[in-house]
Amino acid sequence: MSTDKRLELGKKTLAQVDGTAADSVMAALQGIAPDVGKYIFEFAFGDIYNRTGLDFKQREMITITSLLTQGDTAAQLKVHIQAALNVGWTKNEIIETFIQCLPYVGFPKVLNAVNTAKQVFAKN
Amino acid sequence: MSTDKRLELGKKTLAQVDGTAADSVMAALQGIAPDVGKYIFEFAFGDIYNRTGLDFKQREMITITSLLTQGDTAAQLKVHIQAALNVGWTKNEIIETFIQCLPYVGFPKVLNAVNTAKQVFAKN
Amino acid sequence: MSTDKRLELGKKTLAQVDGTAADSVMAALQGIAPDVGKYIFEFAFGDIYNRTGLDFKQREMITITSLLTQGDTAAQLKVHIQAALNVGWTKNEIIETFIQCLPYVGFPKVLNAVNTAKQVFAKN
Amino acid sequence: MSTDKRLELGKKTLAQVDGTAADSVMAALQGIAPDVGKYIFEFAFGDIYNRTGLDFKQREMITITSLLTQGDTAAQLKVHIQAALNVGWTKNEIIETFIQCLPYVGFPKVLNAVNTAKQVFAKN
Amino acid sequence: MSTDKRLELGKKTLAQVDGTAADSVMAALQGIAPDVGKYIFEFAFGDIYNRTGLDFKQREMITITSLLTQGDTAAQLKVHIQAALNVGWTKNEIIETFIQCLPYVGFPKVLNAVNTAKQVFAKN
Amino acid sequence: MSTDKRLELGKKTLAQVDGTAADSVMAALQGIAPDVGKYIFEFAFGDIYNRTGLDFKQREMITITSLLTQGDTAAQLKVHIQAALNVGWTKNEIIETFIQCLPYVGFPKVLNAVNTAKQVFAKN
Numbered sequence: 001m002s003t004d005k006r007l008e009l010g011k012k013t014l015a016q017v018d019g020t021a022a023d024s025v026m027a028a029l030q031g032i033a034p035d036v037g038k039y040i041f042e043f044a045f046g047d048i049y050n051r052t053g054l055d056f057k058q059r060e061m062i063t064i065t066s067l068l069t070q071g072d073t074a075a076q077l078k079v080h081i082q083a084a085l086n087v088g089w090t091k092n093e094i095i096e097t098f099i100q101c102l103p104y105v106g107f108p109k110v111l112n113a114v115n116t117a118k119q120v121f122a123k124n
Numbered sequence: 125m126s127t128d129k130r131l132e133l134g135k136k137t138l139a140q141v142d143g144t145a146a147d148s149v150m151a152a153l154q155g156i157a158p159d160v161g162k163y164i165f166e167f168a169f170g171d172i173y174n175r176t177g178l179d180f181k182q183r184e185m186i187t188i189t190s191l192l193t194q195g196d197t198a199a200q201l202k203v204h205i206q207a208a209l210n211v212g213w214t215k216n217e218i219i220e221t222f223i224q225c226l227p228y229v230g231f232p233k234v235l236n237a238v239n240t241a242k243q244v245f246a247k248n
Numbered sequence: 249m250s251t252d253k254r255l256e257l258g259k260k261t262l263a264q265v266d267g268t269a270a271d272s273v274m275a276a277l278q279g280i281a282p283d284v285g286k287y288i289f290e291f292a293f294g295d296i297y298n299r300t301g302l303d304f305k306q307r308e309m310i311t312i313t314s315l316l317t318q319g320d321t322a323a324q325l326k327v328h329i330q331a332a333l334n335v336g337w338t339k340n341e342i343i344e345t346f347i348q349c350l351p352y353v354g355f356p357k358v359l360n361a362v363n364t365a366k367q368v369f370a371k372n
Numbered sequence: 373m374s375t376d377k378r379l380e381l382g383k384k385t386l387a388q389v390d391g392t393a394a395d396s397v398m399a400a401l402q403g404i405a406p407d408v409g410k411y412i413f414e415f416a417f418g419d420i421y422n423r424t425g426l427d428f429k430q431r432e433m434i435t436i437t438s439l440l441t442q443g444d445t446a447a448q449l450k451v452h453i454q455a456a457l458n459v460g461w462t463k464n465e466i467i468e469t470f471i472q473c474l475p476y477v478g479f480p481k482v483l484n485a486v487n488t489a490k491q492v493f494a495k496n
Numbered sequence: 497m498s499t500d501k502r503l504e505l506g507k508k509t510l511a512q513v514d515g516t517a518a519d520s521v522m523a524a525l526q527g528i529a530p531d532v533g534k535y536i537f538e539f540a541f542g543d544i545y546n547r548t549g550l551d552f553k554q555r556e557m558i559t560i561t562s563l564l565t566q567g568d569t570a571a572q573l574k575v576h577i578q579a580a581l582n583v584g585w586t587k588n589e590i591i592e593t594f595i596q597c598l599p600y601v602g603f604p605k606v607l608n609a610v611n612t613a614k615q616v617f618a619k620n
Numbered sequence: 621m622s623t624d625k626r627l628e629l630g631k632k633t634l635a636q637v638d639g640t641a642a643d644s645v646m647a648a649l650q651g652i653a654p655d656v657g658k659y660i661f662e663f664a665f666g667d668i669y670n671r672t673g674l675d676f677k678q679r680e681m682i683t684i685t686s687l688l689t690q691g692d693t694a695a696q697l698k699v700h701i702q703a704a705l706n707v708g709w710t711k712n713e714i715i716e717t718f719i720q721c722l723p724y725v726g727f728p729k730v731l732n733a734v735n736t737a738k739q740v741f742a743k744n
Contacts, residue, residue, distance in 0.1 A: 003621045025483065032493065033467045033486045035671075040479060043663050044227035051655075053220035061182065062189045062221055066228040067480065069193035071320035072443035075487075076228075076480045095281045096177035097186055103168035104190040104200075106602040107288060108315065108324045111273065114281045115323075121280065127249045149607065156617065157591045157610045159299075164603060167291050175283075191604065195692035196567035199611075200604045219653045230478040231660060232687065232696045235645065238653045239695075245652065292599035301592035306557065310593055313558045314600040317565035319444035324600075343405045344549035345558055351540035352562040352572075354726040355412060356439065356448045359397065362405045363447075369404065373499045407547075415539050416723035423531075425716035433678065434685045434717055438724040441689035448724075468673035469682055475664035476686040476696075521731065528741065529715045529734045536727060563728065568691035571735075572728045 007038065010046030017049060017056055021082035025075070060084040061097055068098060068113040069105055077113060081120040091121050131162065134170030141173060141180055145206035149199070184208040185221055192222060192237040193229055201237060205244040215245050255286065258294030265297060265304055269330035273323070308332040309345055316346060316361040317353055325361060329368040339369050379410065382418030389421060389428055393454035397447070432456040433469055440470060440485040441477055449485060453492040463493050503534065506542030513545060513552055517578035521571070556580040557593055564594060564609040565601055573609060577616040587617050627658065630666030637669060637676055641702035645695070680704040681717055688718060688733040689725055697733060701740040711741050 001009075014022060022040075029037040049059055063080045067073040084094050098113045125133075138146060146164075153161040173183055187204045191197040208218050222237045249257075262270060270288075277285040297307055311328045315321040332342050346361045373381075386394060394412075401409040421431055435452045439445040456466050470485045497505075510518060518536075525533040545555055559576045563569040580590050594609045621629075634642060642660075649657040669679055683700045687693040704714050718733045 001623045003623075003626070006623070028490070029483075029486065032490050033471070036471060036474075036479070036482060036486060039474065039663075039667070040227075043659075043667075044479060047659070047663075048224060048227055051220065051223065053216055054224060058185065058221075059224050061185065062224045063228060065186045065189040066193045066225050069190045070229065070443070070480065071318070072484065073480045076483065092177055096175065097182075099175065099281070099284060100172060100178060100183050100186040101190050102284075102287065102602070103164075103172055104187060104602045104604060105194065106598070106600045107284070107292060108318065108321045108600060110284060111277075111324065112320065114277065114284060118276070118280050125251045127251075127254070130251070152614070153607075153610065156614050157595070160595060160598075160603070160606060160610060163291075163295070163598065167287075167295075168603060171287070171291075194567070194604065195690070196608065197604045200607065223653070223656060226478070226656075226659065228478045228480060230474070230476045231656070231664060232476060232690065232693045234656060235649075235696065236692065238649065238656060242648070242652050288599075296596060296599055299592065299595065301588055302596060306593075307596050309554065309557065310561045310596040311600060313561040314565045314597050317562045318601065319442070340549055344547065345554075347405070347408060347547065348544060348550060348555050348558040349562050350408075350411065350726070351536075351544055352559060352726045352728060353566065354722070354724045355408070355416060356442065356445045356724060358408060359401075359448065360444065362401065362408060366400070366404050375497045375499075375502070378499070411539075411543070412723075415535075415543075419535070419539075420720060420723055423716065423719065425712055426720060430681065430717075431720050433681065434720045435724060437682045437685040438689045438721050441686045442725065464673055468671065469678075471671065472668060472674060472679050472682040473686050475660075475668055476683060477690065524738070525731075525734065528738050529719070532719060532722075532727070532730060532734060535722065540727060566691070566728065568732065569728045572731065 003042065006042045006046035009050060010041030010044070013045040013049050014041060017045070017060070017087060018079060018083045019086050021079045021086070025079060056087045057084075057089060060087050060089065064094065064097060064113075065101060068101055068109055071109055071112070074112070074116050077116045078120055081117050082124075085120070085124055091117075091124075127166065130166045130170035133174060134165030134168070137169040137173050138165060141169070141184070141211060142203060142207045143210050145203045145210070149203060180211045181208075181213060184211050184213065188218065188221060188237075189225060192225055192233055195233055195236070198236070198240050201240045202244055205241050206248075209244070209248055215241075215248075251290065254290045254294035257298060258289030258292070261293040261297050262289060265293070265308070265335060266327060266331045267334050269327045269334070273327060304335045305332075305337060308335050308337065312342065312345060312361075313349060316349055316357055319357055319360070322360070322364050325364045326368055329365050330372070333368070333372055339365075339372075375414065378414045378418035381422060382413030382416070385417040385421050386413060389417070389432070389459060390451060390455045391458050393451045393458070397451060428459045429456075429461060432459050432461065436466065436469060436485075437473060440473055440481055443481055443484070446484070446488050449488045450492055453489050454496075457492070457496055463489075463496075499538065502538045502542035505546060506537030506540070509541040509545050510537060513541070513556070513583060514575060514579045515582050517575045517582070521575060552583045553585060556583050556585065560590065560593060560609075561597060564597055564605055567605055567608070570608065570612050573612045574616055577613050578620075581616070581620055587613075587620075623662065626662045626666035629670060630661030630664070633665040633669050634661060637665070637680070637707060638699060638703045639706050641699045641706070645699060676707045677704075677709060680707050680709065684714065684717060684733075685721060688721055688729055691729055691732070694732065694736050697736045698740055701737050702744075705740070705744055711737075711744075 067077045191201045274285050315325045439449045563573045687697045
């Protein structure tokens with residue numbers, strides 16, 4: 001596949017998964033680091049999200065778990081909690097995903113993620 | 125629910141999910157920190173794994189993602205990759221879960237997890 | 249001990265240690281993830297803080313050290329710096345706890361914790 | 373070297389590298405944890421930055437990489453992105469440093485660093 | 497205080513706190529990075545451990561908590577669990593320190609620390 | 621650029637930078653997760669290392685700093701310390717890079733990296 005095709009596919013996939021949730025992230029990159037945006041399209045959404053083996057719902061569950069676990073990711077978690085709602089998870093299942101992390105990461109990271117979810121859920 | 129019931133339920137759930145994979149972990153705790161083992165039964169498996177909203181397969185996907193992301197968890201990942209196989213994930217889907225983490229954590233943590241999976245897969 | 253007793257004991261212990269410092273955290277959980285609040289009461293404060301072997305002062309010193317070290321925990325650190333004052337640590341000893349972490353975590357995490365302490369100390 | 377000399381040397385070096393970028397950080401420490409400021413002067417800038425073997429440009433490249441990688445360091449990254457500009461890196465090279473981290477830490481930490489750089493670059 | 501005095505004081509303090517537990521760490525640094533050893537003496541033990549405000553027992557409790565929390569520190573934790581025993585903590589209190597971290601970091605890091613303690617306790 | 625070209629370019633670049641240091645990593649991926657190896661070639665070495673703006677020496681300095689800082693990366697650090705030697709850094713400069721991280725990450729991560737370097741240096 002050519003780089004142009006990967007970029008195109010990535011843009012289409014990101015739109016399908018995130019809807020408009022990532023628009024401001026991508027816009028903010030334009031003036032300063034456009035290639036980071038290009039790699040998000042090509043690698044994250046063109047290459048990875050389009051793989052077979054897992055569906056978009058499962059991929060978003062993995063993504064929000066990874067973001068919650070690493071911490072300092074409120075901005076990215078906001079985009080992907082919205083994406084999780086877009087691909088069919090209920091608010092309840094998203095909170096349940098966070099609760100499943102409790103024994104593995106402890107309360108602080110889960111409290112942070114719940115707080116971020118609160119802001120996203122308020123608009124849905 | 126009484127503490128006795130939670131302990132009993134946790135033991136039953138851990139056996140159902142992990143099979144014998146956690147036996148050596150639990151045995152190692154006996155001489156030195158038995159209460160940590162008790163809390164794994166009561167809280168992690170009695171309280172959390174038994175919640176409704178997500179099934180065991182989804183819970184194990186979340187767990188291996190969280191362990192991969194936080195790092196320095198090879199011993200725990202070994203138990204939960206086995207658990208993921210036990211509850212019905214294929215080897216391919218487990219690797220695919222790790223690959224979905226690539227854009228969010230980078231290559232080193234994914235390489236570590238693949239290396240741990242290799243050891244578990246060799247026995248299955 | 250029944251689950252009801254653990255919940256009751258946890259609520260009493262949290263009030264004793266944190267005073268009203270955790271009120272807004274617990275209130276924020278009500279509409280969205282009340283069970284996370286329940287586990288904080290039952291597990292963190294009912295089970296763990298009530299153990300023998302260490303007193304509340306020592307437990308809060310451990311807690312603020314762990315929060316400083318993991319990072320991205322300003323909200324939780326705020327609650328537990330207040331709790332540390334409540335159970336008898338002086339402002340000086342709290343700063344000294346942070347300084348003891350310097351050789352193990354470096355300056356950035358210590359600077360973040362000092363900054364959070366500044367906000368809590370201003371109200372005490 | 374006496375402690376007085378290390379302090380003096382550290383102050384001179386920090387001024388040379390950071391310019392006025394760290395002034396507010398150091399001022400904020402005065403009322404609450406002045407010794408943390410003293411150690412930043414003596415140890416970080418007096419001892420470490422003055423070592424031979426690497427120059428200031430290389431040292432700042434290492435510093436911004438380390439801050440980006442550990443996360444939850446926006447305040448410190450702001451100071452050291454300014455310092456990187458002061459010692460001769462271009463805006464482009466700073467962004468390129470962040471992009472080199474992509475395969476090792478993933479997108480979220482790089483996006484956070486780019487966002488912080490945007491605020492610093494706006495003033496330069 | 498001169499650098500020579502700090503070095504001397506640091507060596508004395510490390511010997512007092514760690515006993516011989518750090519000998520192999522310091523020896524291993526000699527051929528490759530002796531200045532890292534010098535800074536451990538001067539900064540960690542000369543400057544920080546000798547501060548007033550907290551005693552050695554409290555400082556070691558903070559140190560093992562910070563090491564447990566950041567992860568990938570088995571080698572350092574081994575030294576400081578021994579140091580904690582040296583300055584007067586019981587095995588039980590050390591395990592209790594780890595258990596207090598459970599709500600803040602989750603089970604994996606606590607299990608790793610318990611496992612390391614087991615090796616140290618076996619020699620005491 | 622076509623995907624084939626990226627793969628080819630990545631293989632050439634990795635060989636140029638790492639020499640044979642990554643051979644065992646790549647071989648280990650073949651039986652279990654070949655696509656992770658493909659992405660290392662295409663994305664890490666094809667896309668990122670081939671960018672203009674920074675040279676290979678600077679890129680390896682960034683890489684070893686990022687690996688040291690995130691922790692639990694001994695296997696990857698081993699490959700990239702060898703790569704740093706390959707592209708022209710001296711052993712002394714590599715240790716100096718680790719020492720520059722001291723104020724930002726503390727002693728444990730630096731000690732781990734020095735220990736890994738010792739193993740690599742012994743073969744060079």
